[in-house]
Amino acid sequence: xxxxxxxxxxxxxxxxxxxxxxxxxxxxxxxxxxxxxxxxxxxxxxxxxxxxxxxxxxxxxxxxxxxxxxxxxxxxxxxxxxxxxxxxxxxxxxxxxxxxxxxxxxxxxxxxxxxxxxxxxxxxxxxxxxxxxxxxxxxxxxxxxxxxxxxxxxxxxxxxxxxxxxxxxxxxxxxxxxxxxxxxxxxxxxxxxxxxxxxxxxxxxxxxxxxxxxxxxxxxxxxxxxxxxxxxxxxxxxxxxxxxxxxxxxxxxxxxxxxxxxxxxxxxxxxxxxxxxxxxxxxxxxxxxxxxxxxxxxxxxxxxxxxxxxxxxxxxxxxxxxxxxxxxxxxxxxxxxxxxxxxxxxxxxxxx
Amino acid sequence: xxxxxxxxxxxxxxxxxxxxxxxxxxxxxxxxxxxxxxxxxxxxxxxxxxxxxxxxxxxxxxxxxxxxxxxxxxxxxxxxxxxxxxxxxxxxxxxxxxxxxxxxxxxxxxxxxxxxxxxxxxxxxxxxxxxxxxxxxxxxxxxxxxxxxxxxxxxxxxxxxxxxxxxxxxxxxxxxxxxxxxxxxxxxxxxxxxxxxxxxxxxxxxxxxxxxxxxxxxxxxxxxxxxxxxxxxxxxxxxxxxxx
Ligand SMILES: Nc1ncnc2c1ncn2[C@@H]1O[C@H](COP(=O)(O)OP(=O)(O)OP(=O)(O)O)[C@@H](O)[C@H]1O
Ligand SMILES: [Mg+2]
Numbered sequence: 001x002x003x004x005x006x007x008x009x010x011x012x013x014x015x016x017x018x019x020x021x022x023x024x025x026x027x028x029x030x031x032x033x034x035x036x037x038x039x040x041x042x043x044x045x046x047x048x049x050x051x052x053x054x055x056x057x058x059x060x061x062x063x064x065x066x067x068x069x070x071x072x073x074x075x076x077x078x079x080x081x082x083x084x085x086x087x088x089x090x091x092x093x094x095x096x097x098x099x100x101x102x103x104x105x106x107x108x109x110x111x112x113x114x115x116x117x118x119x120x121x122x123x124x125x126x127x128x129x130x131x132x133x134x135x136x137x138x139x140x141x142x143x144x145x146x147x148x149x150x151x152x153x154x155x156x157x158x159x160x161x162x163x164x165x166x167x168x169x170x171x172x173x174x175x176x177x178x179x180x181x182x183x184x185x186x187x188x189x190x191x192x193x194x195x196x197x198x199x200x201x202x203x204x205x206x207x208x209x210x211x212x213x214x215x216x217x218x219x220x221x222x223x224x225x226x227x228x229x230x231x232x233x234x235x236x237x238x239x240x241x242x243x244x245x246x247x248x249x250x251x252x253x254x255x256x257x258x259x260x261x262x263x264x265x266x267x268x269x270x271x272x273x274x275x276x277x278x279x280x281x282x283x284x285x286x287x288x289x290x291x292x293x294x295x296x297x298x299x300x301x302x303x304x305x306x307x308x309x310x311x312x313x314x315x316x317x318x319x320x321x322x323x324x325x326x327x328x329x330x331x332x333x334x335x336x337x338x339x340x341x342x343x344x345x346x347x348x349x350x351x352x
Numbered sequence: 353x354x355x356x357x358x359x360x361x362x363x364x365x366x367x368x369x370x371x372x373x374x375x376x377x378x379x380x381x382x383x384x385x386x387x388x389x390x391x392x393x394x395x396x397x398x399x400x401x402x403x404x405x406x407x408x409x410x411x412x413x414x415x416x417x418x419x420x421x422x423x424x425x426x427x428x429x430x431x432x433x434x435x436x437x438x439x440x441x442x443x444x445x446x447x448x449x450x451x452x453x454x455x456x457x458x459x460x461x462x463x464x465x466x467x468x469x470x471x472x473x474x475x476x477x478x479x480x481x482x483x484x485x486x487x488x489x490x491x492x493x494x495x496x497x498x499x500x501x502x503x504x505x506x507x508x509x510x511x512x513x514x515x516x517x518x519x520x521x522x523x524x525x526x527x528x529x530x531x532x533x534x535x536x537x538x539x540x541x542x543x544x545x546x547x548x549x550x551x552x553x554x555x556x557x558x559x560x561x562x563x564x565x566x567x568x569x570x571x572x573x574x575x576x577x578x579x580x581x582x583x584x585x586x587x588x589x590x591x592x593x594x595x596x
Contacts, residue, residue, distance in 0.1 A: 206453065206460065207457075209450045209453060209454060210454070210457050212443060212445055213443045213454050215445075216443045216444065217441055217443065219405070220437070220441040221443075221454065222425055222426070223403065223404075223425045223435065224425075224429070224454050224455045225426050225430075225455050225458070225504070226454060226455075226457060226458070227426065227458060281445075
């Protein structure tokens with residue numbers, strides 16, 4: 001029988017509570033408001049660039065913004081949910097092909113294809129999600145890679161989608177290259193802000209907590225009553241929508257898509273790289289990571305081929321090699337990405 | 353229906369190894385039952401069966417009169433059974449209050465935050481409301497896990513080693529809060545190797561050995577039962593806390 005039913009704190013309890021309060025080291029990290037302000041500053045600085053910068057810089061910045069959109073989408077399940085995967089290109093490709101097909105067959109302009117592109121990716125993601133999200137994360141990662149090749153093969157063999165040759169996508173012909181550059185810069189710019197806001201809202205919502213709980217200890221989350229499969233599916237679908245919308249815009253921007261370019265493992269890997277370097281499971285991570293990865297790729301592409309190392313000309317693939325080494329360094333030593341270096345302890349570490 | 357949980361002939365094997373072998377016991381409504389037994393006697397496995405982490409090979413688990421054996425964890429949370437783990441399983445990258453919101457994610461409402469704040473206060477963690485759980489001490493994590501199990505107003509809380517490896521003062525807080533909740537009607541099943549603590553806390557004790565219940569009833573009787581002493585002596589000294 002219970003021998004003690006007292007409810008008032010006893011002296012020992014008071015000591016315990018005092019100790020509990022004292023024992024936590026408060027880590028002095030950067031105050032929370034700094035991060036939204038930093039993001040706002042990044043976008044404010046970018047805003048005039050589309051009109052003011054040289055076409056070369058505008059093109060690079062547009063590529064960065066494209067990566068921001070796709071990476072914010074990927075980060076929902078990949079970063080917060082801990083389901084690292086190589087599937088980003090499937091959704092970009094689905095959106096791109098939907099847009100290209102609507103343009104090719106019905107002459108739809110870019111703005112009209114964004115939503116259909118997103119929907120195409122959503123439909124694909126629901127199918128993939130139902131088929132694979134009961135798998136544990138490593139199997140899921142491998143499966144997405146297989147599915148990327150499957151999508152590529154299917155599209156390659158579909159004449160209506162241009163087969164191996166691909167589809168041309170026509171932007172309004174009255175515009176010169178400078179105007180086209182500007183148009184796509186601002187389109188990607190707007191979408192990147194949208195994607196970043198979505199990621200910010202998710203991070204600070206119940207949905208975000210559920211994803212982080214899944215990433216840390218999925219069985220425990222399940223025991224506590226979290227509907228883990230449904231949460232993962234929603235993250236995949238929301239991320240796919242962003243990937244598909246970005247893919248639609250991208251198809252118009254490049255003006256021509258073909259299967260290996262649209263369902264490209266390079267894009268899928270770059271997206272993982274962006275999030276790992278920027279910081280997994282942080283809404284600011286993809287933003288910072290995109291600048292680092294795309295910027296680095298451009299610099300390496302420009303500087304490397306000219307360099308010779310002890311008399312040997314460096315091969316063109318050297319930049320992939322260097323990025324691969326950087327990925328490994330981050331995976332092993334800087335596991336919370338650049339954002340993790342700034343924020344203490346809050347980001348999710350990636351499991352190697 | 354005097355019992356909130358009635359377990360009958362529970363069996364669970366892993367391959368050739370029978371972890372729970374025909375266990376039967378009851379948790380009375382509003383009772384605190386201690387579950388003891390040497391290492392490997394099947395206590396954690398029993399908890400896993402009671403809250404749907406594992407499905408039994410055979411046997412019956414009645415919660416509030418309803419058969420629930422083999423149902424999912426989600427269903428058992430709904431039926432009023434929650435738990436804590438042998439090693440605290442808090443989510444370390446999110447804050448204390450966010451941890452408390454995890455069990456109620458699927459039923460939106462502002463009142464949950466207030467409830468979570470009250471529960472943090474209940475175990476003296478109010479000042480750590482926005483502290484990432486990774487920065488809490490081991491004892492504080494156990495307290496956090498305890499109140500997380502209370503978020504859904506369970507009828508019975510299954511606790512695996514709530515006192516293991518925590519500072520004696522935190523242990524006192526844990527004990528007092530369990531009693532306080534119990535006074536309001538919540539039943540508890542508490543697995544512990546700290547037998548003196550359990551006998552002070554529990555209305556009855558169940559002792560398992562090799563997957564079967566070898567004694568149950570009044571704490572003083574069970575702990576002085578020769579079979580219980582024998583079971584513990586055969587497996588090393590009783591009363592030693594262990595983690596793992
Ligand atoms: N998932 C599993 N797969 C295989 N064997 C298991 C599994 N879970 C438990 N066992 C085995 O079942 C037996 C009972 O384990 P259980 O964890 O229930 O014991 P316990 O009474 O909680 O022990 P302890 O006091 O050490 O926590 C042990 O021999 C253990 O090795
Ligand atoms: Mg155990």
